[in-house]
Amino acid sequence: MLPQPVPTGESRRETGLARPQPAAERWRHAFGLLRDYWTSKDWKFAWGALIVLMAFQFAGAWLFVMMNRWQQRFFDGIENRDVAGFASLLTAFIGILALQMVFVVFEPYVRRMLCLRWRIHLTETYLNRWLSRNRYAEIERLRMIDNPDQRIADDIRFVADPDAGALTILTSLVYSLVSAASSIMILLETSAPIRFALFGREVSIPGGTIVYATLYVLVSSVVMVLLGKPYIRAMMGWQHREADLRSNLIHVRRNAPQIGLADAVPTERFSLRIAVQNVYLTSRSVIRSMIGLNAANGLYDRLGSIIPLFILVPRYFAGAITFGQVMGGRDAFQQLVPQLGFFVHLYPRVATQISYLNRLKALDDAIAHERPAGISAGAGTAAGIAVATQGLVIRRPHGEPLVEIGDWQVRQGERWVIRGPSGAGKSTLLRALAGLWPDGTGQVALADSSTTMFVPQRLYLPLGTLKAAICFPDAPEDHDDAVIAALLDTMYLSHLADDMHALRMWSEELSPGEQQRIALMRILLQKPDLLILDEATSALDPANTQHFHDLLGRHLAGVTIISVVHDERLHAYHDHALVIADGRALAVPLEPHA
Numbered sequence: 001m002l003p004q005p006v007p008t009g010e011s012r013r014e015t016g017l018a019r020p021q022p023a024a025e026r027w028r029h030a031f032g033l034l035r036d037y038w039t040s041k042d043w044k045f046a047w048g049a050l051i052v053l054m055a056f057q058f059a060g061a062w063l064f065v066m067m068n069r070w071q072q073r074f075f076d077g078i079e080n081r082d083v084a085g086f087a088s089l090l091t092a093f094i095g096i097l098a099l100q101m102v103f104v105v106f107e108p109y110v111r112r113m114l115c116l117r118w119r120i121h122l123t124e125t126y127l128n129r130w131l132s133r134n135r136y137a138e139i140e141r142l143r144m145i146d147n148p149d150q151r152i153a154d155d156i157r158f159v160a161d162p163d164a165g166a167l168t169i170l171t172s173l174v175y176s177l178v179s180a181a182s183s184i185m186i187l188l189e190t191s192a193p194i195r196f197a198l199f200g201r202e203v204s205i206p207g208g209t210i211v212y213a214t215l216y217v218l219v220s221s222v223v224m225v226l227l228g229k230p231y232i233r234a235m236m237g238w239q240h241r242e243a244d245l246r247s248n249l250i251h252v253r254r255n256a257p258q259i260g261l262a263d264a265v266p267t268e269r270f271s272l273r274i275a276v277q278n279v280y281l282t283s284r285s286v287i288r289s290m291i292g293l294n295a296a297n298g299l300y301d302r303l304g305s306i307i308p309l310f311i312l313v314p315r316y317f318a319g320a321i322t323f324g325q326v327m328g329g330r331d332a333f334q335q336l337v338p339q340l341g342f343f344v345h346l347y348p349r350v351a352t353q354i355s356y357l358n359r360l361k362a363l364d365d366a367i368a369h370e371r372p373a374g375i376s377a378g379a380g381t382a383a384g385i386a387v388a389t390q391g392l393v394i395r396r397p398h399g400e401p402l403v404e405i406g407d408w409q410v411r412q413g414e415r416w417v418i419r420g421p422s423g424a425g426k427s428t429l430l431r432a433l434a435g436l437w438p439d440g441t442g443q444v445a446l447a448d449s450s451t452t453m454f455v456p457q458r459l460y461l462p463l464g465t466l467k468a469a470i471c472f473p474d475a476p477e478d479h480d481d482a483v484i485a486a487l488l489d490t491m492y493l494s495h496l497a498d499d500m501h502a503l504r505m506w507s508e509e510l511s512p513g514e515q516q517r518i519a520l521m522r523i524l525l526q527k528p529d530l531l532i533l534d535e536a537t538s539a540l541d542p543a544n545t546q547h548f549h550d551l552l553g554r555h556l557a558g559v560t561i562i563s564v565v566h567d568e569r570l571h572a573y574h575d576h577a578l579v580i581a582d583g584r585a586l587a588v589p590l591e592p593h594a
């Protein structure tokens with residue numbers, strides 16, 4: 001029976017049901033994501049590309065000043081009908097244009113390469129952390145967050161996006177600050193000081209236009225932050241629902257045969273319709289939350305182009321500045337406002353990035369949220385003992401007791417069957433033996449020197465050739481084709497021998513019974529000291545089941561076997577039973593097997 005998902009704090013946050021984490025914590029995390037790459041093994045490239053990129057930002061700002069000065073000279077030249085100076089202005093323009101072309105071509109190249117390598121680094125880092133210490137399985141087992149896979153594939157891609165990603169926002173910030181400084185230089189030449197009386201004295205602040213621009217930007221920033229809050233929340237909800245739709249579709253693809261047989265298309269269609277509806281509702285919230293942001297952005301841009309003229313034209317009328325300076329000053333103001341108001345302009349993008357970063361933070365939190373293991377699993381038992389438990393009590397993830405095993409010992413060479421009603425905790429006990437079930441108390445130990453093999457009901461088949469699937473965990477080259485062909489023959493699978501090297505989706509192509517026969521081939525190749533089987537023959541017909549156990553008996557004499565089986569006829573292949581019922585376990589000897 002599949003347990004129901006437990007909504008965690010993180011998923012509640014993402015759907016807007018819980019308060020977000022403190023901003024300081026989220027900023028620290030975002031900063032960590034950015035910082036990590038610069039000390040990684042790719043640090044030489046990272047720093048080199050960053051320095052080049054920064055140089056481009058400075059050069060871009062310098063080119064803006066050059067162009068602005070050129071423009072001032074150009075308009076003044078027109079006003080003065082300076083025909084002679086026109087040719088030299090043209091030459092200067094070609095020079096500046098050539099440099100701008102270098103900027104336009106190479107700045108995106110360097111930025112894209114840097115973002116690409118950063119993305120690969122981030123993806124590798126997350127993959128390592130997610131796959132280490134069994135975290136990927138724990139996150140699924142406890143259903144801590146939704147779709148960690150999509151967070152690693154998609155959210156990282158968006159964070160490292162070369163056009164709208166976090167790094168690009170930061171480098172554009174540098175560009176904005178540098179070019180803001182150059183625009184201020186230009187405006188200082190053209191704008192009048194602000195004069196007013198304070199406590200009977202006349203106060204004069206130079207660069208009035210700059211002061212107006214700064215005030216303008218400050219007010220707009222506050223408005224943007226207020227309008228942007230619902231947008232961030234809406235974006236997170238939307239990303240969450242998009243990921244749900246994708247995973248629903250994957251679920252349908254993966255379970256296509258079962259859905260067809262159960263005639264479950266209407267059911268699946270219904271849940272897909274709900275997923276699509278959720279995407280619609282959350283997207284609509286995003287669109288609605290953008291109305292305010294767009295209005296503020298549009299107003300901000302349009303007012304920004306007219307305000308400088310109202311400030312500068314009176315000085316032109318008064319003869320204090322030239323027409324070229326009016327145009328240059330307007331250009332500088334228009335440049336300065338988005339530079340100072342970089343935040344305002346980019347707020348929707350920043351907000352989107354924050355929501356991606358929050359989803360990655362939730363993944364990080366889930367990876368880091370390692371509960372202390374209640375059951376201690378280790379290696380090392382007394383001589384002659386293959387498996388030993390001490391005071392073992394297995395609990396469900398939320399703490400309720402599932403089964404009490406107590407002290408249990410399996411001697412080397414013994415063959416144990418674990419039996420009990422469905423849901424009693426048999427598979428969970430095997431997981432505890434493998435160290436994959438931490439909830440509970442007590443100890444589990446396996447013999448130090450022994451090689452152990454766990455065979456679940458549904459075999460794990462790696463992507464690759466059939467031979468690779470049979471030889472797993474060994475490499476296919478470790479075993480001769482002739483040996484594999486002979487094994488296939490033994491398992492009545494000789495029709496697959498010619499396809500041994502074919503790359504196919506074997507996990508979807510082979511029937512469950514064929515997969516269980518592949519499992520036996522693996523066992524015969526590996527010859528482990530301790531074999532733990534979880535309903536490993538449940539999909540086999542009686543003849544094949546008997547064949548399976550006969551081969552085990554013949555080729556693995558002396559090997560310790562613990563197997564969960566429901567079929568009572570198979571008890572004959574075992575010499576002990578651990579009977580689990582009503583939350584307790586009882587060890588009983590069986591008649592010696594044949």
Ligand SMILES: Nc1ncnc2c1ncn2[C@@H]1O[C@H](COP(=O)(O)OP(=O)(O)OP(=O)(O)O)[C@@H](O)[C@H]1O
Nearest residue numbers: 001003141396397421422423424425426427428429
């Ligand atoms: N990840 C999980 N989260 C919550 N409960 C779980 C989880 N995995 C298993 N359980 C619960 O633990 C109980 C025991 O499950 P287990 O698979 O060990 O039973 P079983 O005895 O092997 O059953 P069966 O014979 O049907 O395979 C079940 O109630 C199951 O729902």
